[in-house]
Amino acid sequence: MSEQVREQDIRFVQGNEACALAAMYAGLDFYAGYPITPSTEIAEILAERLPAMGKKFIQMEDEIASMCAIIGASLTGHKVMTATSGPGFSLMQEALGYAIMAEIPCVIVNVQRGGPSTGNPTHVSQGDVNQARWGTHGDHAIVALSASNHQDVFRMTVEAFNIAETYRTPVILLFDEVVGHLREKLVMPKPGEIPLVERLHTSVREGVNYHPYLPREDGRLPMSDFGDVHRYNVTGLFHDMWGFPTDKPELVEELMRHLIRKIDYAAVSLTYHKAFYLDDARTILISYGSSARSALALVERMRQRGQRIGLLELQTIWPFPNQLVRQYTEHAEVIGVVEMNMGQLVQAVRLAVKKPQRVYLINRIDNRLITDKDIRQTLRAIQGKGV
Amino acid sequence: MSVHDYIRERFFPHMWCAGCGHGTVLNGLIRAVAELGIRKRNLVMVTGIGCSARISGYVDFHSLHTIHGRALAFATGVKLSKPELHVIVPMGDGDGLSIGGNHFIHAARRNINLTALIMNNRTYGMTGGQFSPMSGLGIKASTAPYENIDNSFDCVELAKAAGATFVARTTTFHVNQLSELIKAAIQHKGFAVVEIFTQCPTYFGRKNRLGGAPEMLKIFKERTVPVGSTKKAEDPSLIERGIFVEIERPEYCDTYQKLIERAQEG
Numbered sequence: 001m002s003e004q005v006r007e008q009d010i011r012f013v014q015g016n017e018a019c020a021l022a023a024m025y026a027g028l029d030f031y032a033g034y035p036i037t038p039s040t041e042i043a044e045i046l047a048e049r050l051p052a053m054g055k056k057f058i059q060m061e062d063e064i065a066s067m068c069a070i071i072g073a074s075l076t077g078h079k080v081m082t083a084t085s086g087p088g089f090s091l092m093q094e095a096l097g098y099a100i101m102a103e104i105p106c107v108i109v110n111v112q113r114g115g116p117s118t119g120n121p122t123h124v125s126q127g128d129v130n131q132a133r134w135g136t137h138g139d140h141a142i143v144a145l146s147a148s149n150h151q152d153v154f155r156m157t158v159e160a161f162n163i164a165e166t167y168r169t170p171v172i173l174l175f176d177e178v179v180g181h182l183r184e185k186l187v188m189p190k191p192g193e194i195p196l197v198e199r200l201h202t203s204v205r206e207g208v209n210y211h212p213y214l215p216r217e218d219g220r221l222p223m224s225d226f227g228d229v230h231r232y233n234v235t236g237l238f239h240d241m242w243g244f245p246t247d248k249p250e251l252v253e254e255l256m257r258h259l260i261r262k263i264d265y266a267a268v269s270l271t272y273h274k275a276f277y278l279d280d281a282r283t284i285l286i287s288y289g290s291s292a293r294s295a296l297a298l299v300e301r302m303r304q305r306g307q308r309i310g311l312l313e314l315q316t317i318w319p320f321p322n323q324l325v326r327q328y329t330e331h332a333e334v335i336g337v338v339e340m341n342m343g344q345l346v347q348a349v350r351l352a353v354k355k356p357q358r359v360y361l362i363n364r365i366d367n368r369l370i371t372d373k374d375i376r377q378t379l380r381a382i383q384g385k386g387v
Numbered sequence: 388m389s390v391h392d393y394i395r396e397r398f399f400p401h402m403w404c405a406g407c408g409h410g411t412v413l414n415g416l417i418r419a420v421a422e423l424g425i426r427k428r429n430l431v432m433v434t435g436i437g438c439s440a441r442i443s444g445y446v447d448f449h450s451l452h453t454i455h456g457r458a459l460a461f462a463t464g465v466k467l468s469k470p471e472l473h474v475i476v477p478m479g480d481g482d483g484l485s486i487g488g489n490h491f492i493h494a495a496r497r498n499i500n501l502t503a504l505i506m507n508n509r510t511y512g513m514t515g516g517q518f519s520p521m522s523g524l525g526i527k528a529s530t531a532p533y534e535n536i537d538n539s540f541d542c543v544e545l546a547k548a549a550g551a552t553f554v555a556r557t558t559t560f561h562v563n564q565l566s567e568l569i570k571a572a573i574q575h576k577g578f579a580v581v582e583i584f585t586q587c588p589t590y591f592g593r594k595n596r597l598g599g600a601p602e603m604l605k606i607f608k609e610r611t612v613p614v615g616s617t618k619k620a621e622d623p624s625l626i627e628r629g630i631f632v633e634i635e636r637p638e639y640c641d642t643y644q645k646l647i648e649r650a651q652e653g
Contacts, residue, residue: 029468030464030467030468032464048650051643051646051647051649051650051651052647052650052651054647054651056467056468056643058463058467060460060463060493061460061489061490061493062489064457064460065457065460065463065489065490065493066460068453068454068457068460068461068463068464069460069461069463069464069467070464071453071461071464072433072451072460072461072462072463072464072465072466072468073464073465073467073468074464075449075451075464075465076465076468076469076472077469078468080464094454095454095457098453098454225469226431226449226451226465226469226472227428227429227431227449227469227471227472228428229428231427231428231447231448231449231450232449232450233443233444233450233451233452234450234451234452235452236452236453236454237452244398244444245444245452
């Protein structure tokens with residue numbers, strides 16, 4: 001064993017555990033949640049670890065209350081998270097919209113299972129992609145990240161906290177049952193290895209007017225904690241720069257544009273992805289989460305046979321990386337979007353690429369992991385090679 | 388500090404209807420806080436949605452105006468994450484006991500140190516006078532044009548059964564008691580509930596032909612008696628006001644701190 005390997009902190013963990021470890025690495029102070037398969041391990045781990053660190057874990061009466069509690073705790077200056085799955089994510093939608101409107105940093109993990117409704121609690125799907133985008137009512141922007149392996153689950157979880165604090169926004173971690181429950185190697189990043197973003201507090205002193213909703217020149221909004229000297233209002237109503245309700249048309253429009261633009265304008269820096277063999281690829285697979293593992297397995301097998309195939313793994317799902325997808329797929333003859341649903345992200349891909357007629361859905365919808373063979377079979381059909 | 392120091396005067400006159408009892412609740416609340424001399428930076432008010440919820444806009448505290456029914460869930464997050472803050476949670480009867488009923492019983496069960504006020508006007512005022520779980524049988528409302536056939540909750544009994552360690556009731560007619568009870572509720576260590584009968588002449592009064600605000604206040608005066616009054620034995624239809632429960636039981640945030648100490652022992 002080399003010296004370098006021996007120094008590493010290597011763990012054999014579930015994806016849910018990687019997420020919990022990453023949240024603590026990022027500085028999680030407060031977790032509220034409600035038991036639900038297949039995300040429960042995150043709560044169980046944090047219930048044990050957070051109190052030992054002097055931090056807070058609370059099991060609330062339902063997912064609505066969990067989402068509300070983390071928003072309350074965020075306002076006192078803490079890094080907060082909740083974790084759930086489909087039915088719980090549905091219950092969180094109203095308060096998620098509140099966090100968007102009131103610009104409260106928070107992280108929401110959704111370990112996707114089969115749906116709609118109770119669906120298939122112990123099996124995998126990627127059916128909540130569009131719910132993450134449009135689940136809460138009203139116009140809004142959202143950030144949703146994904147990951148296909150535990151090293152990336154760790155990284156994306158830390159980035160979720162960083163993005164939440166930077167942009168004062170909720171961030172959704174869109175994992176799935178396979179990634180959540182699979183056990184594999186995780187090399188624990190050392191402290192400081194992944195940079196952390198801490199909350200930006202206002203430098204305005206006591207007695208001087210503090211505007212909680214007046215963006216600085218760089219677009220950021222410094223916060224003041226509840227319990228600190230500045231008292232202001234937080235509301236889900238359209239509001240002015242002090243946080244007080246308003247229905248003045250010009251202020252309503254200004255806030256709406258601000259909420260959308262702060263995410264849209266940052267889209268490029270919010271984009272995380274992985275490119276595998278894309279340089280000369282004629283067939284490009286686009287995938288995310290556990291289905292990207294199968295896609296990569298197929299790509300590597302077909303590359304060995306000399307076929308010009310590649311994979312674009314999207315780790316940022318929303319805001320959709322239009323530019324990135326358009327650039328990578330410019331010379332592709334076949335673009336196969338691999339996902340475990342009836343075709344959700346494929347719609348965004350079709351809107352992004354130059355030739356949408358070349359985009360095909362490669363899916364599996366029986367709540368079993370899509371395999372490399374499944375993808376291969378559909379690709380052959382697309383290419384007219386028979387099945 | 389005077390009561391004026393605790394309000395945001397630039398937002399007055401308030402948006403409640405003429406004759407509404409909610410301003411009286413605000414008055415009693417502010418007097419309670421001023422008499423206790425609590426520093427404003429240590430005061431948080433969390434509200435939900437409805438006429439009652441607008442109270443948070445008028446107080447110069449940290450104010451969190453949230454979504455319908457969930458004020459206590461937000462407040463739980465505020466309190467547990469920073470237990471040194473005083474967290475006051477005024478709610479309407481529909482807000483607190485219908486859509487928010489689950490959070491109400493669970494906050495009581497935890498005995499978390501929050502001051503919950505139920506501003507009970509027996510109707511949904513903001514949406515135009517629909518019946519609430521506190522309207523009671525036979526009441527007329529815009530969604531009960533014939534008559535209301537839904538039984539109502541008894542807020543005091545509900546709070547008691549759910550585990551609240553301070554439970555009281557008063558009305559907007561009894562303004563001194565209102566202020567004293569809120570004061571006692573804030574000082575109480577644990578989940579404290581004060582149910583306050585407040586008049587809605589615009590909807591509840593009008594639809595049920597109870598007259599205007601003075602007539603409705605007269606009903607509060609005549610139909611309520613102090614806890615333990617002999618009049619209640621003679622006329623069981625009278626409603627008691629005062630303190631029903633005031634007991635000491637381990638408070639959630641305190642217990643959580645002990646849990647942290649245990650976890651850190653290893």
